[in-house]
Amino acid sequence: MYLKTILSFIFLFAVLSCNRARFNSFRGEALSVDAATLKEGKKAAEKHCSACHLVPQPESMTQVSAHFMLAYMGLFLGVDASRQLDPLEKEQFRNRYELLKRQNKIPVNAMVLPNEWHSLKAWYLASARHPFESSEEAHEASLTEIGIADRGVTLLARLSHGGFAVGGGMSGTLFFLDANLRTIKSIPLDSPPVHLVETPDAYYVLTLGSLLGSLDADARSSIYKVSRQGYQYHKILWDLPRAAHFLIANLNNDNTPDFVVALFGNVVGGGVLACTSQRAKYACNTISERESVVRLAEIKSEKPGEFSFLALAGGAREGLFRIDYKAGVSRKKSLVDYPPHLGSVWLEVVDIDKDGTDEILVLSGDNADQGPYNEVKNDQGLRIYRFANGTLTQKGFESLPGALSLVLLPARDGVSIAVSRFYTDPVRKQDLTLLTHTKGLNFSRKHFTLSVRPTVLATNNQGQLLVGSGNIPIISYNKEGTPLVREFSGPALGLLKIQTP
Numbered sequence: 001m002y003l004k005t006i007l008s009f010i011f012l013f014a015v016l017s018c019n020r021a022r023f024n025s026f027r028g029e030a031l032s033v034d035a036a037t038l039k040e041g042k043k044a045a046e047k048h049c050s051a052c053h054l055v056p057q058p059e060s061m062t063q064v065s066a067h068f069m070l071a072y073m074g075l076f077l078g079v080d081a082s083r084q085l086d087p088l089e090k091e092q093f094r095n096r097y098e099l100l101k102r103q104n105k106i107p108v109n110a111m112v113l114p115n116e117w118h119s120l121k122a123w124y125l126a127s128a129r130h131p132f133e134s135s136e137e138a139h140e141a142s143l144t145e146i147g148i149a150d151r152g153v154t155l156l157a158r159l160s161h162g163g164f165a166v167g168g169g170m171s172g173t174l175f176f177l178d179a180n181l182r183t184i185k186s187i188p189l190d191s192p193p194v195h196l197v198e199t200p201d202a203y204y205v206l207t208l209g210s211l212l213g214s215l216d217a218d219a220r221s222s223i224y225k226v227s228r229q230g231y232q233y234h235k236i237l238w239d240l241p242r243a244a245h246f247l248i249a250n251l252n253n254d255n256t257p258d259f260v261v262a263l264f265g266n267v268v269g270g271g272v273l274a275c276t277s278q279r280a281k282y283a284c285n286t287i288s289e290r291e292s293v294v295r296l297a298e299i300k301s302e303k304p305g306e307f308s309f310l311a312l313a314g315g316a317r318e319g320l321f322r323i324d325y326k327a328g329v330s331r332k333k334s335l336v337d338y339p340p341h342l343g344s345v346w347l348e349v350v351d352i353d354k355d356g357t358d359e360i361l362v363l364s365g366d367n368a369d370q371g372p373y374n375e376v377k378n379d380q381g382l383r384i385y386r387f388a389n390g391t392l393t394q395k396g397f398e399s400l401p402g403a404l405s406l407v408l409l410p411a412r413d414g415v416s417i418a419v420s421r422f423y424t425d426p427v428r429k430q431d432l433t434l435l436t437h438t439k440g441l442n443f444s445r446k447h448f449t450l451s452v453r454p455t456v457l458a459t460n461n462q463g464q465l466l467v468g469s470g471n472i473p474i475i476s477y478n479k480e481g482t483p484l485v486r487e488f489s490g491p492a493l494g495l496l497k498i499q500t501p
Contacts, residue, residue: 021126032122041123044116053317058127060341066124068371078107088372138447143494153468154192156458167193209242245295262293287330295347312347316340335392360385365403367423374476376401376425396441407457411437411501420454426476426486451490465496
């Protein structure tokens, strides 16, 4: 009887908690916080939001982020909910509005009833969470400047001869550095370089199309071939939808490099292209229309002649899926879907603990769509999976709010990981995190505060970290609701004076 009473109390508490409001107003405007309104708001979200992606839970956002999200997503439903936006938010909202208008994504008539929108807004703003602040301290770390003729870095790749390739995000220049980090060649490309794959005779380089693609719907990507001897270069693929990453494959068995390209798009759009060589040209066909694909990773195929890979989708409909491609035919399987607030950014397949079985690493932390104010989201970070017998199983998680990229570091008994945190906590200033492998799939962690806002990472042959950055300010709200501004003044490219494992 006693146990039954306890279980009944727990059930009642859970039911009440689901309908309990944390806030009864936002920016001076009263919210409807009765249980019936919140219930209807949740129902409206499940009806309208689930058509495009997983339904975001109010607890995944603060009120500030939830309010901007409602204004932005309201456009897709034909609703203008921008009245309470502040000047910074209105500027970003107008940019998104103009882009969606050009792409005919805004309905002429509202697709949601006024009472539904009122309830939906109340559910998100009344049930939003309080701002999160990490309890982990960060250590100050200094950078030695590496001179390049650019103010932002979009690519860092360590090359087989010991040098590096660096992508200039402002100029669209590809810089080649020797092992002593001196520039030996600069190549002007059509837009920022974001990915490079090295082969025995050439470097293949992808350009983004536009650094601020959300503001330029016509931006197109290209793939260049740069010879390793003499650095002669030319475009081999162009006029691609805005792309973020690619793999080299031999899709038609002619021993000429073919390309599988991850298309991120411009707020909307994207997919995966297979571009196969046909004599001196390439023919591209879409093998997945899943939007906003940010990164790919090749996996071992069980069938001969089949090219198998994982694809990570960001944007709104986030998730990880697998594609098996053979003789022009592709099979796709969804492995996991994520809520849209995580911001999936990076994907790797690696045997972390050296036990002969690969792990799948999925990194999240891009906050760009939430508005101009950075928000610390403690469910962003590194998810570690294993894939066996058709099933994806999560084996670990490291909370890393605002993560943007990672680099793998060799360790004695496994693989350690360094993570750049572009959308860092402005209070704790955890700009870079070093995850040092301990045992199995476990890590110890240490955070560093930098003078830069890091974008991409690489290691040199001494195990030190190269840090690329883009030094734009961070603006955020603290727990008291006061805006904070953090400025950065460090080098666009620097060598970090810490010793990796």
